[in-house]
Amino acid sequence: MRLRSLLMLACTFVPSATLPAQQKIDRRLPLDPNGMFKFFVSSGSVRVVGWDVDSIVVTGTISAKSQFFLGGGRQGAKGAVEGDGMEAMADLTVKVPRRARLWIRGGEADVRVDGTSGPLDCGSASGTVRINGTATEITAETMGGDLVVQASPDYMRLKTATGRIEFTGGSEDGAIATVSGRVTVRGGGFLRRGRIETVTGDVRYEGAIGAGGTLAVDTHAGHVDLVLPRSVNATLMVTAAVSDLFGLRSIADPAKAPGGIVQELGGATSGASITVRTFKGRVTATSP
Amino acid sequence: MDDDIPRAQRGDLDAFERLYRAHVGRVNALCIRLTAGHGAEELLQDVFVRIWEKLPSFRGESALGSWMHRVAVNVYLVSRRSELRREARVVTSDEPESLGVDAVRGYVTDDPDARIDLERAIARLPAGARAAFVLHDIEGYLHEEIAEMQGVATGTVRAQLHRARKLLIEVLES
Amino acid sequence: MTDHRTPPDDPRLGALQRAADDLPREVAPAADAWPAIRARIEAARVVPMGAPTVPVRHHSSNRWRVAAAAAVLVVGSSAVTVLVMRGEADAPSVAAAPAGAASAAASFSSPGATPPGHFGAARQVVVDVSDSYEAASADLERVLRARRSRLSPSTVRAVEESLRTIDRAIGEARAALEQDPASRDLMDLLDSVYRQKLDLLRRANELPLRSS
Numbered sequence: 071m072r073l074r075s076l077l078m079l080a081c082t083f084v085p086s087a088t089l090p091a092q093q094k095i096d097r098r099l100p101l102d103p104n105g106m107f108k109f110f111v112s113s114g115s116v117r118v119v120g121w122d123v124d125s126i127v128v129t130g131t132i133s134a135k136s137q138f139f140l141g142g143g144r145q146g147a148k149g150a151v152e153g154d155g156m157e158a159m160a161d162l163t164v165k166v167p168r169r170a171r172l173w174i175r176g177g178e179a180d181v182r183v184d185g186t187s188g189p190l191d192c193g194s195a196s197g198t199v200r201i202n203g204t205a206t207e208i209t210a211e212t213m214g215g216d217l218v219v220q221a222s223p224d225y226m227r228l229k230t231a232t233g234r235i236e237f238t239g240g241s242e243d244g245a246i247a248t249v250s251g252r253v254t255v256r257g258g259g260f261l262r263r264g265r266i267e268t269v270t271g272d273v274r275y276e277g278a279i280g281a282g283g284t285l286a287v288d289t290h291a292g293h294v295d296l297v298l299p300r301s302v303n304a305t306l307m308v309t310a311a312v313s314d315l316f317g318l319r320s321i322a323d324p325a326k327a328p329g330g331i332v333q334e335l336g337g338a339t340s341g342a343s344i345t346v347r348t349f350k351g352r353v354t355a356t357s358p
Numbered sequence: 359m360d361d362d363i364p365r366a367q368r369g370d371l372d373a374f375e376r377l378y379r380a381h382v383g384r385v386n387a388l389c390i391r392l393t394a395g396h397g398a399e400e401l402l403q404d405v406f407v408r409i410w411e412k413l414p415s416f417r418g419e420s421a422l423g424s425w426m427h428r429v430a431v432n433v434y435l436v437s438r439r440s441e442l443r444r445e446a447r448v449v450t451s452d453e454p455e456s457l458g459v460d461a462v463r464g465y466v467t468d469d470p471d472a473r474i475d476l477e478r479a480i481a482r483l484p485a486g487a488r489a490a491f492v493l494h495d496i497e498g499y500l501h502e503e504i505a506e507m508q509g510v511a512t513g514t515v516r517a518q519l520h521r522a523r524k525l526l527i528e529v530l531e532s
Numbered sequence: 533m534t535d536h537r538t539p540p541d542d543p544r545l546g547a548l549q550r551a552a553d554d555l556p557r558e559v560a561p562a563a564d565a566w567p568a569i570r571a572r573i574e575a576a577r578v579v580p581m582g583a584p585t586v587p588v589r590h591h592s593s594n595r596w597r598v599a600a601a602a603a604v605l606v607v608g609s610s611a612v613t614v615l616v617m618r619g620e621a622d623a624p625s626v627a628a629a630p631a632g633a634a635s636a637a638a639s640f641s642s643p644g645a646t647p648p649g650h651f652g653a654a655r656q657v658v659v660d661v662s663d664s665y666e667a668a669s670a671d672l673e674r675v676l677r678a679r680r681s682r683l684s685p686s687t688v689r690a691v692e693e694s695l696r697t698i699d700r701a702i703g704e705a706r707a708a709l710e711q712d713p714a715s716r717d718l719m720d721l722l723d724s725v726y727r728q729k730l731d732l733l734r735r736a737n738e739l740p741l742r743s744s
Contacts, residue, residue: 112740177740178684195739196686211735214690225396231694231732243396249694249728263396267724269694269701282484288724290701309717330717341484347717349705371570378566383558390559402561406569476551495552527544530551 091134095162099126100144103167104188108148112136112177113197114160120168120186120203130162180215198233216251222258240277253292260285268292272351279304281340291350298335300357304342306333312352363422367414374413378406381423385430391492392434394481404437405430431493435508438485479529483522490518491526571734574671655713658722662706665726672733682741691736698729 101107103124109116114132126147132138136153151160160179166172169188174181176194183192183200189207192199198215201208210217211229219228222239227246234251237244240258245265252272255264259277264285266273271289276297279285283304287294294310306315309330313320320331330347333355346353365373382402389401409429416425480488489508493499494515501519505512673695680688705722712718 110740175740178686196684196690213687213694213736213739229731229735231735232690247728247731249732250697267728269697269725269728288721290705290721290725347721349701349708349718349721371573375566375570378569382565383560386561386565387557387559399561399563399565402565403569403572406565407572410569410573477555491552495549496555523545523548526548530548531544 092131093134093136093138095128095130095132095138097128097138097140097149099140099142099147100124101126101142101147101167101170102144103169104171105144105167106146106171106173107142107166108146108173109164110148110150110152110175110177111160111162111179111181112152112158113179114151114158114162115180115182115197116160116162116164116174116176117182117184118164118166118172118174118186118192119184120170121165122168123165124167125165126167127165128162130160132160132162133158136160234271242280278302279342279344281342283342285342285344287344287346287348289348289351292348293351294346294348294353296344296346296353296355298344298355298357301336302357303336303338303340304344305338306335306355307331307343307345308333308353308355309347310351310353311349313354315353315355316357363413363416363418366410367416374410377422381426382406384423385426388427388430388492388497389434391477391480391496392431392489394483394485394488401430401434401437405433408433427497431499431507435489438489476526476530479526482529483525487518487522487525490515491522494519495523655710658706658709658713658719661719661723662702662726665730669726669729669733672730672737675737676733679737679739679741683736683739687736687739691732694732695729698725698732701725702729 101124107126109118126140126149128138128140128149132151133153136151136158138149138151140147140149142148149164151162152158166186168186170186171188172183172186172190172192174183174190174192176197176199178196179194180197181192181194181199183190183203183205185203187204187206190201190203190205191209192201193211194215195212196214197212199210199212199217201210201219201221203221205221205223207225208219208221208223209227210219211227212233213231214233215230216233216236217228217230218236219226220238222241223244224242226237226241226244228235228237228244229246230248230251232250233248234253235246235248236254236256237246238256240261241264242261243263244255244260245267246253246255247267248271249268250270251268253266253268253274255266255273255275255277257277259275259279260283261278261280262283264279264283266275266285266287266289268289270291272292272294273287273289274295274297275285275287278299279302281303296306298304307330308315313331315331315333318333362370362373362376366377385405386398386402389405390398393401405426409426412429416422480491483491490504493504493507494501499507501512501515504515508515676691683691702722702725705718705725709715709718709722
């Protein structure tokens with residue numbers, strides 16, 4: 071017993087000596103303001119920050135056995151940290167021209183993008199992706215990681231498998247898809263065209279809809295909560311086993327409401343429509 | 359290139375890729391305009407998979423590009439049909455302008471300094487009016503051809519086209 | 533498709549027409565769509581009719597059935613269209629849905645009475661649609677199995693858990709459709725879940741692999 075304790079004690083000190091040594095990274099590359107930049111990190115974390123300088127600067131650390139690459143011209147450049155698992159651990163900050171077109175991927179790495187305004191395509195397999203900025207187009211996806219976006223892009227596509235999706239802001243045209251992740255939309259909402267699809271993930275939509283806009287929510291088993299502004303002007307169509315729409319509770323009776331319930335909100339003169347279908351979930355609609 | 363058609367018809371994917379590369383620009387322009395840019399990538403894929411399927415039935419009576427174009431329109435219309443039926447349940451106003459012009463005008467006045475961009479204005483049209491305008495005024499189809507493809511009366515196409523033009527003119531003048 | 537337009541009397545229309553004429557006739561795609569198109573053709577085994585060199589996966593020799601199924605793959609969310617366009621005679625019936633599906637399915641009932649002949653045909657379309665998606669999924673799942681050992685364990689967990697969730701949902705939706713095969717909403721939901729499955733598999737197969 072004493073021997074085991076001694077061995078355990080010894081082990082607690084040994085790892086710090088055997089942790090892979092780190093390499094410091096401090097690299098710079100010129101890039102045009104609208105240039106394209108692609109960056110891949112296999113694990114760890116990467117934070118991409120937009121700045122008003124026509125160059126890319128990568129700083130931070132990577133583990134000793136991983137390889138770092140950065141190259142390209144003024145119109146397009148790419149960089150990567152590659153290696154296996156923990157051996158490819160990176161903790162990097164990448165500054166890029168604010169309006170650059172970005173393609174960022176993290177294998178298992180967490181990805182964070184702040185303050186960029188150019189088109190953004192980023193994702194991670196199992197890491198979390200966070201986006202905060204003024205990008206006009208955003209495409210982001212993960213498998214297991216969460217996706218948290220605070221922006222108001224004209225065009226947006228967000229996808230996960232099990233990770234939750236949280237979008238705060240407004241978008242002219244947004245689509246969100248997840249299998250079991252929870253979806254939350256707050257802020258302006260989808261003004262012209264919105265589509266949310268889940269299999270079992272719950273959906274909460276706190277937002278508006280523009281004149282003539284369409285919002286469609288399809289989920290197999292998720293619950294759907296709509297929190298619509300009092301001024302909403304749209305046709306609401308709900309197909310669900312159980313619904314509670316502005317206090318009007320309904321349990322589906324196909325003889326009375328074949329094909330679902332239709333409510334005209336605010337006169338429904340704007341041409342906007344909100345369609346919600348859930349096979350096993352319930353639907354609620356309220357106003358704050 | 360001429361050899362590529364019979365090769366692709368026999369199942370040669372490399373030959374089909376060359377046909378794809380030769381025609382993708384024109385088909386893509388159509389997809390973008392019909393879908394208002396939203397879902398255009400998916401439609402483009404759908405169209406070329408459909409073209410691959412139907413290629414053996416191509417007999418060369420028209421140019422391959424025109425034939426592809428027709429397939430693209432059909433794929434778009436089929437995919438839109440269920441959506442159109444759903445929209446028909448919603449739209450109750452007899453004055454189409456009340457549905458579309460606010461969205462179009464709203465978009466423009468949101469950004470008063472911006473030059474009015476016809477492409478973007480077309481993209482803001484209601485779907486039916488947009489399809490009529492794109493197919494008739496840009497692509498040159500006849501009213502009757504569009505009506506046949508859509509399975510609607512010629513008068514419906516004329517009405518949609520009139521509506522599209524009216525909305526666009528209002529935007530151009532605003 | 534010819535230019536048959538006559539000069540309009542209204543100058544505003546003329547200006548609009550000139551502007552329309554000036555629009556570019558070709559626009560290159562933002563990203564090369566060919567790899568995805570090729571993958572879809574190969575994964576779905578969508579072969580040109582009359583091209584005998586590539587095997588067809590479908591079980592049935594009925595051309596309409598192949599066409600209906602292929603159309604679903606091609607058009608994406610057009611399962612309903614296939615359903616509506618079908619109007620043929622009865623096809624073999626399938627097992628009744630479990631009781632649990634029935635209550636949830638109540639809200640998705642198709643409006644009006646379904647003609648008996650259409651009922652069976654609609655059921656068959658559901659089967660065909662599912663078969664087509666399953667065939668495409670099976671190919672992608674084979675690729676995923678081959679890559680599985682070189683994906684991170686957490687990614688594998690997320691993908692496999694999601695596939696189980698999706699397959700359960702497909703089972704439930706299909707059971708409900710067996711009771712009401714003409715339900716447009718149910719068909720749309722089934723279509724949505726199947727598309728999610730294909731998309732998930734495609735995305736999983738595009739993930740970068742660990743080097744050993």
